Amino acid sequence: MLEYTDKIREIAARLLKEGTVEMVIGFRKGTVPMMNEPCFVTDAGDVDRLIWDGNCGVNLANYLMDRKEKIGIVAKGCDARNIVTHIVENKIDRDQLFIIGVPCTGMIDRRKVAAAVDGEILEVSEDGHNVSVRGQGFEKVLNRQEVLQQNCSLCIHRNPVISDELVAEEVPEQQGVDRYADVRRIEAMDPEEKWNFFDDLLSECIRCYACRNACPLCYCPTCFVDESRPQWVGKSQDPIDVRTFHFLRAYHCAGRCTDCGACERACPVGINMRVFTKKLEKDCLEKFGWEAGLTTDARPPLDTFRPDDPDDFIK
Amino acid sequence: MGIEPGRIQFSWVSSAESTKFVQVVKEVTETVKALGPNTHFVKHEAKVA
Ligand code: SF4
Ligand code: SF4
Numbered sequence: 001m002l003e004y005t006d007k008i009r010e011i012a013a014r015l016l017k018e019g020t021v022e023m024v025i026g027f028r029k030g031t032v033p034m035m036n037e038p039c040f041v042t043d044a045g046d047v048d049r050l051i052w053d054g055n056c057g058v059n060l061a062n063y064l065m066d067r068k069e070k071i072g073i074v075a076k077g078c079d080a081r082n083i084v085t086h087i088v089e090n091k092i093d094r095d096q097l098f099i100i101g102v103p104c105t106g107m108i109d110r111r112k113v114a115a116a117v118d119g120e121i122l123e124v125s126e127d128g129h130n131v132s133v134r135g136q137g138f139e140k141v142l143n144r145q146e147v148l149q150q151n152c153s154l155c156i157h158r159n160p161v162i163s164d165e166l167v168a169e170e171v172p173e174q175q176g177v178d179r180y181a182d183v184r185r186i187e188a189m190d191p192e193e194k195w196n197f198f199d200d201l202l203s204e205c206i207r208c209y210a211c212r213n214a215c216p217l218c219y220c221p222t223c224f225v226d227e228s229r230p231q232w233v234g235k236s237q238d239p240i241d242v243r244t245f246h247f248l249r250a251y252h253c254a255g256r257c258t259d260c261g262a263c264e265r266a267c268p269v270g271i272n273m274r275v276f277t278k279k280l281e282k283d284c285l286e287k288f289g290w291e292a293g294l295t296t297d298a299r300p301p302l303d304t305f306r307p308d309d310p311d312d313f314i315k
Numbered sequence: 316m317g318i319e320p321g322r323i324q325f326s327w328v329s330s331a332e333s334t335k336f337v338q339v340v341k342e343v344t345e346t347v348k349a350l351g352p353n354t355h356f357v358k359h360e361a362k363v364a
Contacts, residue, residue: 195317195355240358247316314325315339 004052004102007167008074011100015072016044021098024072025060026050033124034110038063050074052167054126057107057149059262061216065091073097076104078151078260080160081293082216085256088296091219101163103171106144106152107261111270113147116140151261151274154179161294180282182275198243204269205242207235211273212249214266217256224248250276255284255300258293317355321346 012024028039028049036055040063041047052074060073061082075083080101086092105128113133114121123134131142145153154177159170189197209225212218224232225245233248234241250257250273257277264274284290287310288301324346326339 191317191319198317234358238358240356243316314327 004167005050008050008052008100008102009047011165011167012041012047012050012072013044015098016041016047020070021072022069024050024074024100025063026074026100027052027056027058027060030055033121034108034113052102054106054108054131054144055110055124057261057265059214059216059260061086062214062262064097064216065219067092067096070096071098072100074100074102075160075163076102076107077155077158077160078104078258080162081157081258082260084162084293084296085258085300086216088300089256094296098165099160099163101160101166103160103166103168104152104155104158105171106148106155106158107265108144108147109149109265113142116142116147149261149265150272151259151264155259157258157291157294162296180278183279183282186275186279199239201271201273201275202239202242202246205246205271206269207237207242207245208268210266210268211263211271214262215253216260216262217253218249224252246273246276249273250280253277254280255288255290255302256292257281318353319350321350322353 008026012026015021015024022042024041024047026039026041027036029051030036034055036051036053036058038058038060039049041050056074056076059079059082060075061079064071064073064083064086073079073083080099083092083097083099087094108124108126108131113124113131117133117135117138117140119135119138121133121135125132126144129144131144131147133140133142156173156177156179158173160166186194186197209223212223212225225235225248233244254277257280259274259278259281261274263277264270264272267273281292284292284301290301292300324339324343328336328339
């Protein structure tokens with residue numbers, strides 16, 4: 001990961017010095033282990049704040065909407081796909097961007113790491129294969145593959161689909177991944193089981209909206225959950241309101257979600273709300289042959305009509 | 316999302332197809348009646364102790 005960091009700094013310094021961009025968006029080390037933060041660098045002298053490792057799971061495309069200046073942005077595979085989506089949705093101009101592409105080997109799931117040790121974690125470091133965790137009175141080495149975020153272990157687009165410069169050679173894409181085993185399991189349930197499954201899944205939700213805020217797709221000036229005239233969804237903790245929020249949020253991401261995992265990562269209570277967006281991702285793939293954010297040359301399924309669109313649900 | 320199939324239905328009815336509209340409304344009402352009241356998607360007032 002060190003080579004990535006060096007290269008990112010080198011590119012960022014060059015872009016800022018030459019005036020190609022006014023700001024570089026990347027990551028800096030967080031104040032607690034495994035929580036790197038977005039970092040906005042405007043001065044070539046400050047590029048040493050930028051770093052890269054397996055804790056850069058925040059989706060930086062979230063910081064691009066409606067920006068006016070020229071921006072250099074560090075982008076892993078999923079970020080790059082969300083940037084493509086932004087370009088397609090006119091939230092940013094391709095010409096404004098210098099995309100520093102990061103071939104990605106997956107992000108570390110801090111919850112998995114925390115579950116593997118006892119006690120507070122003070123430091124986490126990694127090499128290509130292992131993650132070393134150090135805390136008060138313990139030290140442990142974990143297999144990196146085993147502590148990846150679930151979306152990363154299922155990822156089939158690790159290399160940025162769009163970039164101006166890569167920080168390293170492309171990494172091999174994972175082959176033969178079954179992306180939808182969890183979705184199929186839910187699809188197979190009868191209505192009652194489904195109802196209970198979702199009840200259980202969402203029972204801890206405190207409606208903090210961290211999942212929405214972390215998502216680059218959620219950029220409406222006023223979100224439907226915040227509207228009060230008309231009020232589309234109740235604002236209470238009632239399970240029906242919580243469920244309505246989650247289902248509608250997911251639908252707003254249909255054909256746009258890249259399964260970057262930023263939403264799940266941001267949730268303070270560890271809800272896997274990605275099962276909703278993944279179901280829609282699966283439907284988009286099966287019914288419209290669509291994967292989000294792969295190209296700026298095609299319109300997404302929700303804003304195109306084709307005579308052969310599946311319509312057998314209409315009686 | 317856990318709603319019984321039959322409780323929701325999509326139809327395409329042109330504004331000139333009044334007979335089809337009546338037909339569809341009848342069918343939908345009958346299926347929904349057969350399913351009985353919706354017990355899932357209902358909010359219960361918060362119980363105050
Ligand atoms: S981040 Fe988690 S707790 Fe907050 S609204 Fe989303 S699912 Fe609910
Ligand atoms: S819904 Fe979640 S996984 Fe999908 S793009 Fe938004 S943050 Fe990423």
